[in-house]
Amino acid sequence: MKDFTANIPEVVEEIRQLFEQYETALETRDIDILDNTFWRSPHTVRLAMSEHGYGFDEIHAHRVARKPGPGIKEKRIRLEILTIGRDFATVNLEFKVRGHDLVGRQSQTWVNFPEEGWKVVSAHVSTTDGTKVW
Numbered sequence: 001m002k003d004f005t006a007n008i009p010e011v012v013e014e015i016r017q018l019f020e021q022y023e024t025a026l027e028t029r030d031i032d033i034l035d036n037t038f039w040r041s042p043h044t045v046r047l048a049m050s051e052h053g054y055g056f057d058e059i060h061a062h063r064v065a066r067k068p069g070p071g072i073k074e075k076r077i078r079l080e081i082l083t084i085g086r087d088f089a090t091v092n093l094e095f096k097v098r099g100h101d102l103v104g105r106q107s108q109t110w111v112n113f114p115e116e117g118w119k120v121v122s123a124h125v126s127t128t129d130g131t132k133v134w
Contacts, residue, residue: 002085003085003086004084004085005084005085006082006083006084007081007082007083008083008085008086011083011085011086011089012081012083012089014118015081015083015089015091015110015118016081018037018110018118019079019081019091019108021033021037022034022037022120023073025037026071027070027071029066029068031060031063031064034063035056035060035063037119037120038056038059038119038120038121038123039056039111039113039116039119039120039121040056040119041055041056041121042054042055042056042057043055043121044056044059044120044121044122045121045122045123046059046062046120046122046123046124047123047124047125047126048062048123048124048125048126049125049126049127070098071098072095072097072098072104073095073096073097073098073104074095074096074097074098074099075095075096076093076094076095076096077094077095077096077103078092078093078094079091079092079093079094080092080093086112087111087112088109088110088111088112089109089110089112089118090107090108090109090110091106091107091108091110092105092106092107092108093105093106093107097127100127102127102128102129103127103128104125104126104127104128105124105125105126105127105128106123106124106125107123107124108120108122108123108124109121109122109123
């Protein structure tokens with residue numbers, strides 16, 4: 001029988017650590033960690049303000065092409081992690097956008113694959129008014 005228990009503490013902590021590792025990799029432009037966070041599949045989607053990646057290859061191409069510089073996140077407003085059982089999770093972050101009077105929103109859907117471990121299968125980043133900030 002499948003376990004649909006919400007927010008098993010050790011699963012929440014595992015996702016929190018993976019999310020923080022991803023956030024650090026964004027700041028340092030660590031392409032290997034960024035790539036390793038996402039499912040290497042043509043079904044993976046990442047929608048952002050200035051780029052959309054449909055499939056892992058497009059997501060990777062955007063990462064490599066992005067110019068270095070400070071991230072768009074000035075400070076976190078709210079981070080919510082929801083896990084369902086031991087194989088599904090969502091992460092939602094609201095943040096103050098650096099240099100703008102805007103709130104950014106970031107969401108990720110994570111799946112724990114038997115052979116690969118936790119991977120993001122879908123991600124989205126936007127601002128409250130759709131302004132492109134990078």
